[in-house]
Amino acid sequence: NAGVTQTPKFRVLKTGQSMTLLCAQDMNHEYMYWYRQDPGMGLRLIHYSVGEGTTAKGEVPDGYNVSRLKKQNFLLGLESAAPSQTSVYFCASRALALAGELFFGEGSRLTVL
């Protein structure tokens, strides 16, 4: 049982480049989330989805876009990367009935030069 899988695990970009982070979950969860983790700032929600075909903004959505074309996948895109987007990105999912129990992937470390 893989749980939540994120790819890639590491990526270095130059300012202005674009990229997509992929999150896949095999638990048939309705809800999926993208967070970024920065030192001293905890986990900040970027975007989330409450089901296939839906997306919504979180706390820090600017500079990011997301798509959920399939229930098991949640993609996070950076159209024009900036150094401020250097961070560790975590995807998470949860079942409909268990609002407080998130299952996280192992993270994707992104560096923007």
Place this chain on the structure above:
Amino acid sequence: QQQVKQSPQSLIVQKGGISIINCAYENTAFDYFPWYQQFPGKGPALLIAIRPDVSEKKEGRFTISFNKSAKQFSLHIMDSQPGDSATYFCAALKETSGSRLTFGEGTQLTVNP
């Protein structure tokens, strides 16, 4: 707006000692308070959680104490071990459809041998 404030930011404890991490929340509508544990290079994972109808919940060496009137809750790790060294996040939410977890800033715990 930071609705859950966590302290301390870092904590060093000797093996066998008690680790205490504190959180305070603002929104009185919150009704579920989980703690997440994150080891280096991994995603956070649910450790223990409490609802405000009880003042304490214990699971092994981990205990949550909850003070509804003060809007505070804390994690106590008894007989701390080097394997407990991790980052701990408190969180809170109101368990309604579509509700999202609000995380504290995180506490990096180091347990020295």
